[in-house]
Amino acid sequence: xxxxxxxxxxxxxxxxxxxxxxxxxxxxxxxxxxYTKKEINxxxxxxxxxxxxxxxxxxxxxxxxxxxxxxxxxSYKNSRDSIMECEDNECDMAxxxxxxxxxxxxTYYLENYRKLKDIFFEELSATITSKK
Amino acid sequence: MNSTSLFAIEGQRKLFIKKDxxxxxxxxxxxxxxxxxxNSLKHLEQQVLKNAILSxxxxxxxRKNTLTMGLLCQYEQELRAEFEYGKAIYxxxxxxxxEKKRDxxxxxxxxxxxxxxxxxxxxxTCKRN
Numbered sequence: 001x002x003x004x005x006x007x008x009x010x011x012x013x014x015x016x017x018x019x020x021x022x023x024x025x026x027x028x029x030x031x032x033x034x035y036t037k038k039e040i041n042x043x044x045x046x047x048x049x050x051x052x053x054x055x056x057x058x059x060x061x062x063x064x065x066x067x068x069x070x071x072x073x074x075s076y077k078n079s080r081d082s083i084m085e086c087e088d089n090e091c092d093m094a095x096x097x098x099x100x101x102x103x104x105x106x107t108y109y110l111e112n113y114r115k116l117k118d119i120f121f122e123e124l125s126a127t128i129t130s131k132k
Numbered sequence: 133m134n135s136t137s138l139f140a141i142e143g144q145r146k147l148f149i150k151k152d153x154x155x156x157x158x159x160x161x162x163x164x165x166x167x168x169x170x171n172s173l174k175h176l177e178q179q180v181l182k183n184a185i186l187s188x189x190x191x192x193x194x195r196k197n198t199l200t201m202g203l204l205c206q207y208e209q210e211l212r213a214e215f216e217y218g219k220a221i222y223x224x225x226x227x228x229x230x231e232k233k234r235d236x237x238x239x240x241x242x243x244x245x246x247x248x249x250x251x252x253x254x255x256x257t258c259k260r261n
Contacts, residue, residue, distance in 0.1 A: 010224050014144060014223070018148050021151075021230060042249070100151075110162075114165055
């Protein structure tokens, strides 16, 4: 693994390409989690206005999980600089395997966050409908 | 090249395509989730906000999302065929195509973030009673 900027070059081998694709993907996960942090603030504000702060604790929990996971991904992103020092296939595969583990955690976080949002939107709709 | 090396190359080729298939499957799931969230936003728009421009924005965005989902599903079929029967090595051409598809997916994700922000800002002005 010799050139770790995310630009793809014709001389990149398949392992280089995979590391670069993983780097792009990691940036996307971080971007999404940063947006989620902002989204939680919006949902808490809506909850405060319409649902008597009912969901504040649940969203705060998700906010904290988001904060911890973002820190973890940022630390993982920094650790990827050492991919350049990989000298054998085993080292490259260890990074690829780590990436897949982070993907599972990311997916798990999103699934749970979405479940909470679904319940929130259902409750929001029901509350608004009952007031009419 | 001996047969052991050929097997190793084929194994690695399949591994990298498999990885692209996994991320692609995640993108498709994400766009399905976007579609579900659009239902909630549409419902809230009709019930509370009653904003014609927002209603149109949601409809237009849903069309765009559905179209992108279709294109990604088509790409998934092509990638599966490559995984099963293809012989091409995993090279820059395949990687660039995958990145192009990622850009299409991200364009939807970014657009959806903007759309949600505009809905949330309007909902934040609503108060209980």
